[in-house]
Amino acid sequence: MSKNSPDRVALVSTSYPLTNSDISGTFVLKLAQALSEYTSITVITPADDKDECISNSIIDFRYAPRKLQVLAHQPGGIPGALNRSKWNALLFPFFFLSMAANVLRVAFRVDVIHANWSITGVICGLIGKLTNTACITTLRGEDVARLKHSALSRWIAGLCVILNDTTVCVSVSMLKTVVDLWPRYKHKILHIPNGVDVPRGGEPIHKSKRDKQEFRILAVGSLIPRKDFATLIRAVSESNQKKNISVKIIGDGFEKLMLEKLIRDSNMEDRINLAGVLQHDEVLEQMRRSDLFILTSRSEGRPNVLLEAMATGLPVICSDIEGVRELIDNNQNGLLFEKGNHIELTQKIEFLLSDSKQRVNLGINATKKISESGLTWQSSAEQYFQLYKRIVK
Secondary structure (H helix, E strand, O other), rough: OOOOOEEEEEEEEEOOOOOOOOOOHHHHHHHHHHHHHOOEEEEEOOOOOOOOOOOOOEEEOOOOHHHHHOOOOOHHHHHHHHHOOOHHHHHHHHHHHHHHHHHHHOOOOOOOOEEOOHHHHHHHHHHHHHOOEEEEEOOHHHHHHHHOOOOHHHHHHHHHHHHOEEEEEOOOHHHHHHHOHHHHHHHHHHEEOOOOOOOOOOOOOOOOOOOOEEEEEEEEEEOOOHHOOOHHHHHHHHHOOOHEEEEEEEEEOOOOOOOOOOHHOOOOOOEOOOOEOOOOOHHHHHHHHEEEEEEOOOOOOOOOHHHHHHOOOOEEEEEEOOOEEEEOEEEEOOEEOOOOOOOHHHHHHHHHOHHHHHHHHHHHHHHHHHHHHOOOHHHHHHHHHHHHHOOOO
């Protein structure tokens, strides 16, 4: 192994697409593809309840009989699996032991271990210490969102920070939170933003006119409490313009039945569609067909789906939360509303529905924000590769 030459990297993640139709951890796939221009990437990720995998460069480790491998790759990830059934917690010891065994097996053959999420970072950090292999962890929105209300999450994240050579946060607000909690280790905590694909086929399509029959709103995410799609449903159902609005919510999760009931109770079945899970390319195509993108999350790190909507040229309305404020300048490249305030969201929707000029301006400025900030996967990969070179042992 030559010094400062990170020729082989193990990318460890609890979610990663195992098939061409899988959308689990798509942003980790995008990072891996961009990194492959700089170094050789081996992905270590749990297997699912199917028996197929798209690449020989993926090690999909088994941790239970196939039908019971339900902890990852499904909406909401591991927290979602626990919400579906508390009995899934019995799989944890086997899950993490199998992950550790596979990372240990690979650690002697790579220059850097790159973990995603805090619990994965603890396991990889321990193995990095044991094998004298450089190790970094990227913390993401769910990691930091849990720090405020969970002592266990703080303990896990603290161990992750201590054990890793570097801990990466995907937003500036996340960086501040982590540094404030563990100031002793601020020298090895840094910020590298996620990226976004540049739209194919030339310039983004900025919406100047809407269909005479309907104003198309799009939302994307797991159907879990943190995403707060109930606020979107309430906002549209109370709009004076609801007969001119159609809403498509792409995603799945354990709140699906509750949201379906809310839609029925609001008499909005013909206006609001829970479209389920779509492949990434289909999501991007829906963005091109839509007139407005809405993000109602109560907390986020650096939402990639928002980056993609902005890059597509869609006007966006987002909840006013950390992580989003770094991307959206209110009334400049998007609109912000108080999280959970469906009345304010209704007002914002009706304003953009009636003002096509403002929609176009917001879409143009959103695209400029992406390009001027260098928020591409190529840029993210370059920053990670420079980090690998600094820490390789």
